[in-house]
Every structure is written in C-alpha cells, then in structure tokens.
Amino acid sequence: MQDLETKQDLDLRLGALISEHQHMPGALMPLLHAIQDNIGYVPESSYSQIGKALSLSVAEVHGVVTFYHHFRTHKPGRHVMQICRAESCQSMGSEALEAHAKKCLNVDYHQTTSDDAITLEAVYCLGNCALSPAVMMDEEVYGRVSAEDLDALIAEARA
Ligand code: FES
Known part of the structure; x- marks a missing residue:
C-alpha cells in the first residue's frame, strides 16, 4: 500500500488502475481489489470514475463496495x-x-x-x-x- 499525499496522486493512481483493468471480463472485483491493495481503500469519490469505465452506475459500484466487508471506503491507519x-x-x-x-x-x-x-x-x-x-x-x-x-x-x- 502506498501513502498518497494529494488528490492528484490519488486520481493518477486510480486512473492507471482503471486503465489496467477495465477491459478484463468481470473487471469490477479485480479492479476494486487492486485499488484497495494499492491505495488502502476504495474512495467514494472513485465510484463515478469506475462506473464510467465499466459502464456501471455509481449505485452499482457503491452496492458492490459496501456488500463486501473486505472493502474499506476510508483511509486506514498505519x-x-x-x-x-x-x-x-x-x-x-x-x-x-x-x-x-x-x-x-x-x-x-x-x-x-x-x-x-x-x-x-x-x-x-x-x-x-x-x-x-x-x-x-x-x-x-x-x-x-x-x-x-x-x-x-x-x-x-x-x-
Ligand atoms: S474460522 Fe477460519 S481462521 Fe477463523
């Protein structure tokens, strides 16, 4: 997990992860795992970017993130x-x-x-x-x- 200092860093990292995963079949789960592994959590601000890339609504992304206990929506401690x-x-x-x-x-x-x-x-x-x-x-x-x-x-x- 990397410590991200700025929103710009976060957006860049998210964009790279989305590009890497968006063409995979069933991309949502691997992408969410990659985001959490890389950033430490799945920011709510990313749902729209993820949804746009995978042709899903924000509500669908939100539904999956919150269904699985594994995913965090806030930055964790050290x-x-x-x-x-x-x-x-x-x-x-x-x-x-x-x-x-x-x-x-x-x-x-x-x-x-x-x-x-x-x-x-x-x-x-x-x-x-x-x-x-x-x-x-x-x-x-x-x-x-x-x-x-x-x-x-x-x-x-x-x-
Ligand atoms: S029940 Fe399997 S490790 Fe706890």
Whole structure:
C-alpha cells in the first residue's frame, strides 16, 4: 500500500488502475481489489470514475463496495488488525478477543485509533482455523491469539 499525499496522486493512481483493468471480463472485483491493495481503500469519490469505465452506475459500484466487508471506503491507519469472527474462531474465544481489542484500542470495527496507528476490522475466516482464534495484522496471520498476544501486537504497531 502506498501513502498518497494529494488528490492528484490519488486520481493518477486510480486512473492507471482503471486503465489496467477495465477491459478484463468481470473487471469490477479485480479492479476494486487492486485499488484497495494499492491505495488502502476504495474512495467514494472513485465510484463515478469506475462506473464510467465499466459502464456501471455509481449505485452499482457503491452496492458492490459496501456488500463486501473486505472493502474499506476510508483511509486506514498505519496498520490494519483483522479479527476472525467465523465459526471456528468464535468457538475458540474470538468474541472475547474482539471485546478486548475494542476496549484497548477504544474503537469499534471499521474505526481507526486516535493516534492513526491501527484500524480494526472483522474478517470471516483467515484459512487458519486449526489455530483459532486467528488475527491478521497487516499481511501477517497469527494463530491461537491470546489477549496478551493481542496486546503485544498492538504495542508493536504503536512503537
Ligand atoms: S474460522 Fe477463523 S481462521 Fe477460519
């Protein structure tokens, strides 16, 4: 993910990603993933540009972005913590872990800490069910995460 300083940078990056993807069959999902991977989120201001390129309405683009939990519509913090809420992790204590995370970070899901260090998100299976409960910090997946492990991840992200 790149840190974009200006709206002009953002528009340039978006334009390049749209050009790369717009002629692919079923381009919307790969394009949205590419935008989020590159920019960190899918800005609402991009819906019209995306819609125009793919012959979709703004409402259709908005509908897809908001349907999938994976997509963010706002710039995340410097780190993104995702707590798995799927069945295996729930049975191994992820609800207590998410309550602990929300309390320590003083945020709810889809929110960013006041120091801009961590955005907290829910995820539905990280493919690490054998090591539930699982947490992903940025690109790294952690298994059998305890409250203490979570505290260490938070401290590291804030260091
Ligand atoms: S259910 Fe959490 S990693 Fe699969």
